Amino acid sequence: MDLRTNYLGLELRSPLVPSAGPITGNPAMWQRLQDAGAGAIVLPSLFEEEIEYEAFAVGFAEEHGVEAYGEALSYLPTLDQPPVGPGRHLALVEQAREVLEIPVIASLNGTSPGGWVRYAKHLADAGAHAIELNVYDVVVDPDLSADDVERRYVELVEEVKAEIQVPLAVKLGPWFTAFGNFARRLEAAGADGLVLFNRLYQPDIDLDSLEVVPHLALSTSVAARLPLHWVANLHGTVNCSLAATSGVHDGADALKLLLAGADVVMSTSALLRHGPEHLVVIERFIRQWMADRDYDSVAELRGSVSRGNVPDPQVYERGNYYRVIHSWRPDHHR
Numbered sequence: 631m632d633l634r635t636n637y638l639g640l641e642l643r644s645p646l647v648p649s650a651g652p653i654t655g656n657p658a659m660w661q662r663l664q665d666a667g668a669g670a671i672v673l674p675s676l677f678e679e680e681i682e683y684e685a686f687a688v689g690f691a692e693e694h695g696v697e698a699y700g701e702a703l704s705y706l707p708t709l710d711q712p713p714v715g716p717g718r719h720l721a722l723v724e725q726a727r728e729v730l731e732i733p734v735i736a737s738l739n740g741t742s743p744g745g746w747v748r749y750a751k752h753l754a755d756a757g758a759h760a761i762e763l764n765v766y767d768v769v770v771d772p773d774l775s776a777d778d779v780e781r782r783y784v785e786l787v788e789e790v791k792a793e794i795q796v797p798l799a800v801k802l803g804p805w806f807t808a809f810g811n812f813a814r815r816l817e818a819a820g821a822d823g824l825v826l827f828n829r830l831y832q833p834d835i836d837l838d839s840l841e842v843v844p845h846l847a848l849s850t851s852v853a854a855r856l857p858l859h860w861v862a863n864l865h866g867t868v869n870c871s872l873a874a875t876s877g878v879h880d881g882a883d884a885l886k887l888l889l890a891g892a893d894v895v896m897s898t899s900a901l902l903r904h905g906p907e908h909l910v911v912i913e914r915f916i917r918q919w920m921a922d923r924d925y926d927s928v929a930e931l932r933g934s935v936s937r938g939n940v941p942d943p944q945v946y947e948r949g950n951y952y953r954v955i956h957s958w959r960p961d962h963h964r
């Protein structure tokens with residue numbers, strides 16, 4: 631059975647890809663992920679803030695005649711020390727390339743065009759097969775219009791693309807008014823693939839301290855509905871690759887996203903819960919399902935339930951909202 635897929639122009643042996651997170655950031659997990667069948671891995675993000683922080687710290691050291699950057703850090707007690715830092719991050723990419731046979735995708739996380747995007751080139755030079763640009767953002771400024779924000783992201787994609795020779799994927803949140811149009815503009819700006827979607831890690835309020843506290847909840851399968859909806863809508867309307875991320879916990883989740891049109895499906899929460907070998911369980915389910923229905927390859931089934939390939943495209947449109955709401959019956963409570 632042929633599970634091969636093409637993602638960003640890279641030939642992957644399987645569409646199952648561990649997304650950026652603590653598992654892929656732990657070198658002790660790499661071999662296990664590869665042995666469990668991962669098609670590629672996405673390393674944790676190098677953040678715009680980490681790069682700017684280092685530039686700031688080095689500038690400070692030079693200004694104050696401090697020779698060693700390490701010593702300079704001790705002069706900056708008000709700033710949190712970055713968890714990884716650009717240098718260590720580049721070393722992680724190099725190390726992953728040495729250990730792994732599957733493609734290594736490096737992730738860069740930021741929202742504003744600027745000098746920090748040069749790190750895309752450094753990540754590629756360190757050996758990354760592709761770059762994933764995560765534009766995780768919370769736009770709270772009421773003076774910024776949707777058009778301003780989209781234009782900034784398009785510009786950012788153009789800037790990063792100009793730095794690298796390897797393919798570029800763009801990871802996004804789902805909060806865009808006209809997502810199809812924006813997706814096309816990103817593709818025109820040079821995106822070789824879209825990674826749908828970032829999960830918003832919403833803060834919570836502690837009722838005792840009245841403090842706003844970060845709250846990271848791992849996903850459940852329900853979260854896969856959002857990427858499923860948009861992958862199904864975009865399949866066939868953009869030419870770039872589509873990766874689905876959020877809520878992939880079992881083989882059924884993965885299969886649905888492939889049927890919707892994803893080239894790869896990514897997982898973090900499930901691997902954090904069950905360990906890298908959970909990929910084996912997911913793959914086994916996919917193989918069994920395909921065997922039961924005489925599918926020989928993932929290519930045969932991909933996109934067969936996308937918007938362009940279902941008899942009634944309304945199931946992916948507004949019409950479905952009306953239908954779903956009116957399908958509720960009182961006995962659903964029980």
Ligand SMILES: Cc1cc2nc3c(=O)[nH]c(=O)nc-3n(C[C@H](O)[C@H](O)[C@H](O)COP(=O)(O)O)c2cc1C
Pocket residue numbers: 649650651652673674675676737739764801827828829848849850853875876877878896897898899900
């Ligand atoms: C603890 C944790 C760390 C993460 N770190 C990153 C990161 O560095 N860069 C990134 O693009 N996504 C990061 N993510 C997001 C995941 O890659 C993934 O897109 C998201 O968790 C949704 O997938 P899931 O439902 O399979 O968890 C992180 C997620 C978690 C839970």
